[in-house]
Amino acid sequence: MPSPVMTEETLKEQYDILFDNTPCFVAVIDRDFRIIQANRKFRETFGESYGRFCYEMYKDKTERCPNCPAEAAFSTGVEHTSTQTGVDRDGRETHYVVTATPLRGAANGSVKAVMEIAIDVTRLRELEEEKLVAERLAAVGQTVAGLAHGVKNVITGLEGGLYVMKSGLKNADVEQLGKGLSMLDNNIERISHFVKEFLGFAKGRLPQTQWINPNGVARDVVELYRETAARAGIALTAEFQDFIPEAPFDPEGLHTCLANLVSNALDACAMTEKKDARVIVRTKKENDIIIFEVTDNGIGMDCEVKKKVFTNFFSTKGSGKGTGIGLLITKKIVQEHGGRVDVVSEPGQGSTFRLIFPVSRLPNPTNESCAAPRNQAAPALQDEEKAHSRC
Amino acid sequence: MIESRKCKENFMPGSLLSKLKTRIPSETADRNNGHVRVLIIEDEPDIAAYLQILLKEYGFEAACETDATRAIAAAETFRPDVICLDMVMPKKTGLTLFMALKKHPELCHIPVVVVSALHPQRDFDDMPFEDFVRKHGIPAPDVWLEKPIDRAAFLETIRVVIGKKRHESPTFS
Numbered sequence: 016m017p018s019p020v021m022t023e024e025t026l027k028e029q030y031d032i033l034f035d036n037t038p039c040f041v042a043v044i045d046r047d048f049r050i051i052q053a054n055r056k057f058r059e060t061f062g063e064s065y066g067r068f069c070y071e072m073y074k075d076k077t078e079r080c081p082n083c084p085a086e087a088a089f090s091t092g093v094e095h096t097s098t099q100t101g102v103d104r105d106g107r108e109t110h111y112v113v114t115a116t117p118l119r120g121a122a123n124g125s126v127k128a129v130m131e132i133a134i135d136v137t138r139l140r141e142l143e144e145e146k147l148v149a150e151r152l153a154a155v156g157q158t159v160a161g162l163a164h165g166v167k168n169v170i171t172g173l174e175g176g177l178y179v180m181k182s183g184l185k186n187a188d189v190e191q192l193g194k195g196l197s198m199l200d201n202n203i204e205r206i207s208h209f210v211k212e213f214l215g216f217a218k219g220r221l222p223q224t225q226w227i228n229p230n231g232v233a234r235d236v237v238e239l240y241r242e243t244a245a246r247a248g249i250a251l252t253a254e255f256q257d258f259i260p261e262a263p264f265d266p267e268g269l270h271t272c273l274a275n276l277v278s279n280a281l282d283a284c285a286m287t288e289k290k291d292a293r294v295i296v297r298t299k300k301e302n303d304i305i306i307f308e309v310t311d312n313g314i315g316m317d318c319e320v321k322k323k324v325f326t327n328f329f330s331t332k333g334s335g336k337g338t339g340i341g342l343l344i345t346k347k348i349v350q351e352h353g354g355r356v357d358v359v360s361e362p363g364q365g366s367t368f369r370l371i372f373p374v375s376r377l378p379n380p381t382n383e384s385c386a387a388p389r390n391q392a393a394p395a396l397q398d399e400e401k402a403h404s405r406c
Numbered sequence: 407m408i409e410s411r412k413c414k415e416n417f418m419p420g421s422l423l424s425k426l427k428t429r430i431p432s433e434t435a436d437r438n439n440g441h442v443r444v445l446i447i448e449d450e451p452d453i454a455a456y457l458q459i460l461l462k463e464y465g466f467e468a469a470c471e472t473d474a475t476r477a478i479a480a481a482e483t484f485r486p487d488v489i490c491l492d493m494v495m496p497k498k499t500g501l502t503l504f505m506a507l508k509k510h511p512e513l514c515h516i517p518v519v520v521v522s523a524l525h526p527q528r529d530f531d532d533m534p535f536e537d538f539v540r541k542h543g544i545p546a547p548d549v550w551l552e553k554p555i556d557r558a559a560f561l562e563t564i565r566v567v568i569g570k571k572r573h574e575s576p577t578f579s
Contacts, residue, residue, distance in 0.1 A: 167523035175456025
């Protein structure tokens, strides 16, 4: 049987090996925020650190970071996790998910130090950003393809007008001549309207993101369409989840998206002769995802239409009632917020459109001096803090 | 006047395509299409009127239906020899109508010429239109013409489709 001294030495050795070889950054921080222990990966990435401040090592700063998870762990005595942005010893921007765990001197004793375990998610973040860029480029490609598609009908109408007019001239048929001219007029007007809408879409506007109450925008849209719905005999109702925290959105962009969806839903209801036509606007937050939902029991869409609604200047509202740009704009704005649009629809039964925004992918507020949300901590300009405690 | 524009790529069975290519252009050709009835199902009134006037000028008997929900009833009443069908329409899409026509006991034999701004392959991402309908046990449309149409090709397509139908259907009068 090994002696107690040997066992202690062996354990110490095993502990050192485990600590040093842990494949993430591990640092133990005292109440002065000085590093009193760091593993090899930490030392290799940030340099020798014993006795130096953690914010100095992680971020090359001279003062504590806002929303520091270690500070939260010291003050609350429970574990905190947050996403942080720092710089490595070569000055490269690095993103981490940091978990700060309080270390107590004895059972139920005061917190003497905090162990910070950080995982480098820089590559993950880069991939997320690359995906966002790819999604935006794909949207541009689809828009260009959609423009060509939308123009085809107008060209056919113009060719038709010209043909009918020539035919009227040839046959000295004044009525047919007038018909041809009217067809030309209609389609020139359509293409003018179409081009103006497309230019507006292509030029767009830079999202002006600020902390807003998501329910507030949804409420405005419901109020905007309340009278229109009432006149059409359609029940427009709101079902908003209480206490959805403020989040960074472009309020005008979000308003446009919801207005497009509600307008489409009312049109879908108007195409049916249902006596109980209804449109419901819902908001909810599930697992850090904010969802806006517009449901109607209108005409619904078959698979052919569902596949096209977001990819083209595609409209099934009938001649002169739409260019199909609304959902394209909606998709663009939602993508700019890092979100996506889902649709569920059955012909004759109705449709549900969902705007799905993971909070972690929402853009930073455009104006740095924007007021912080009233119901959560101010975001650091560089950090995307999502501190939460696990008691 | 003969169209100078190159004939657009259209989807149609190979034998029919080759037959058609040998006969285009012929917009000025035979106008004696005596009593061939064409039903145009197209929600755009201008395009519907255009095709109707064009077909009438070339001797066809043409009718339009701009409301897709009334298209089946229109076909039952008009009893066309060929149907020109748009794809993107409000209330009921061309795909739904095509499936309904091909399942209709009295209308299923009527050749369908799709006239659409959609392309049967490029614009159906998951599955080309032809494969989609075949998956549902329905034959593909006889011809697919992409808008804007080539007039000569359109007129010739109608003639060829009718001729094919007469050839394949001895009961056709």
